[in-house]
Amino acid sequence: MDSLKSLSMTQAALSWVSKTGAFVPTPSTIRNSISKDPKSQFPAESGRYHLYISYACPWAxxxxxxxxxxGLQKAISYTVVKPIFERTKETDQHFGWVFPSSSTEEAGAEPDHLNGAKSVRELYELGSSNYSGRYSVPVLWDKKLKIIVNNESSEIIRMLNTEFNEMAENADMDLYPSHLRARIDDVNEWVFDAINYGVYKCGFAIKQGPYDEAVTKLYNSLDKCEEIFAKQRYICGNELTEADVRLFVTLIRFDEVYSVHFKCNKKLLREYPNLFNYTKDIYQIPGISSTVNMEHIKKHYYGSHPSVNPHGIIPIGSNTNYFAPHDRDRFNN
Ligand SMILES: N[C@@H](CCC(=O)N[C@@H](CS)C(=O)NCC(=O)O)C(=O)O
Known part of the structure; x- marks a missing residue:
């Protein structure tokens, strides 16, 4: 990696680190809502919205x-970016998500056929002339108004869960059902802090204290999950919910990336029998495995954070087969 590129990418990662040496994420800023109400500003309509994602990013x-x-593939289209951050403009040093220039350049990624953008940054600039936040994925794009509707995944998943049911193939599936909301909210809170962001806090800490704090909290919470999964199939009971999807996206990246790249090496996921079987269980739900592209995941993390992995070497990994049998059927009601 050349030194200028390495310096800019390092600065990007370090901009999230506070004076205490701890990783502090910046909040998403585009927070409009799509509604099933046809009179709303962003009504749920088939073919109107587009998702820009990275397979590498757990939030996307x-x-x-x-x-x-x-089952919203027919109603909402999506485009996948290239996995490794690149320069987004000739005139400055920003590095971020970019699109390939052809369908054959990078397996799994596609050019932006919708807007012809070269980078995710360009989408933010197309949608707003005075945007000053991060150029992050996911991006939920409105094809009609040509603006970004929302860039906060926790809100996008809620909209997909309830607002598009008229065009959803699985309209009856409710991943945030009212009888479980309090429990889901509670689980989301500690999973987000200790696990989803916990791994980033371990990986991006630049002082020992914040790392020690994050890694202790992370493993206390993984141990807690392991105990919960001894008694029930899913994290909020015996029903699949939003909280499982949110937990899964971190667990599936754990052994291949976080254990090495983010120094989460007290224990591997596959050393936790219940957590490991749970991860296979979620992976095998129809549709889920197609959202996991381990090539993109590994290329991104190991190749886009020179402050953590200066030479961009991708470690070999275990290449675990998450389609292997699991024992979670024992909780079938
Ligand atoms: N709060 C956001 C976080 C999204 C996020 O942090 N995405 C990262 C990738 S994992 C990103 O796009 N980073 C690029 C950047 O900030 O320039 C969400 O959950 O939607």
């Missing part, structure tokens, strides 16, 4: 998982 992948679980 959870949106794709909802799209597949709900």
């Amino acid at each position: 992948s959870r949106c794709l998982a909802f799209l597949k679980l709900k």
